[in-house]
Amino acid sequence: GAYSISRDGSSIAFGATKGKFGPREIWLMGPNGEGARKLYDTDEKSAICCVHFSENGQRILYLKGDQSGDKIVTQDLQGGPVATILSPSEMKTVKDFLWLIDGRLLLSKVEVDSTSNDTCNLWMMRVDPQTGSITEKLRKVTNWSGFGFGSLSATADGKRVVFLKSSSSLGSYLGDTNASGTRVLNLRHFPLSDSSDAIADWTVDS
Numbered sequence: 001g002a003y004s005i006s007r008d009g010s011s012i013a014f015g016a017t018k019g020k021f022g023p024r025e026i027w028l029m030g031p032n033g034e035g036a037r038k039l040y041d042t043d044e045k046s047a048i049c050c051v052h053f054s055e056n057g058q059r060i061l062y063l064k065g066d067q068s069g070d071k072i073v074t075q076d077l078q079g080g081p082v083a084t085i086l087s088p089s090e091m092k093t094v095k096d097f098l099w100l101i102d103g104r105l106l107l108s109k110v111e112v113d114s115t116s117n118d119t120c121n122l123w124m125m126r127v128d129p130q131t132g133s134i135t136e137k138l139r140k141v142t143n144w145s146g147f148g149f150g151s152l153s154a155t156a157d158g159k160r161v162v163f164l165k166s167s168s169s170l171g172s173y174l175g176d177t178n179a180s181g182t183r184v185l186n187l188r189h190f191p192l193s194d195s196s197d198a199i200a201d202w203t204v205d206s
Helices: none
Strands: 002-005 012-018 023-029 037-041 046-053 059-066 069-076 083-086 094-099 104-110 120-127 134-140 148-154 161-166 173-177 184-189
Touching: 002 046, 012 037, 012 046, 046 094, 094 148, 104 148, 120 148
Parallel strands: 023 046
Antiparallel strands: 002 012, 012 023, 023 037, 046 059, 059 069, 069 083, 094 104, 104 120, 120 134, 148 161, 173 184
């Protein structure tokens, strides 16, 4: 599938050759599908995807994953060395990421200590579009609660960011069974409140 378009609209990045962990190749083509060429590939034990272009289109950020987890890496399109931006351990709570025109790298990260499993916040770091070096360490920039978000996108000037907001709730129900245990009868919400609850277990003495 298509991942992204370069800032000047001259190149479209897409993935190909699906392996065990996902696409194993990143390709570039022109805006009308012309001049398709393979940019990078990886072995059968890993995958690469999710390309983001730098402002001048000469460097990309992308996701590389294997059985140890995912990591964000960057590389010059002329074939320079691959530099790791975030390691698999740092990526465990990341839902999505976006590289803005000025080098800001935005990440949607799940709050692991939140009472709501899907609560996310926005984090930011800076990656130099020319060299791929980290120029500002990762820091939290929002303090939201009660919802998650992903599918990050931004306006061309990088001044506005849009995302897909999501939330969920748990619901438990209680029912009786008939004498043969083949049908559920009198199904009702449990507990009776509208709160988000899940039944963890049932004790022997009911």
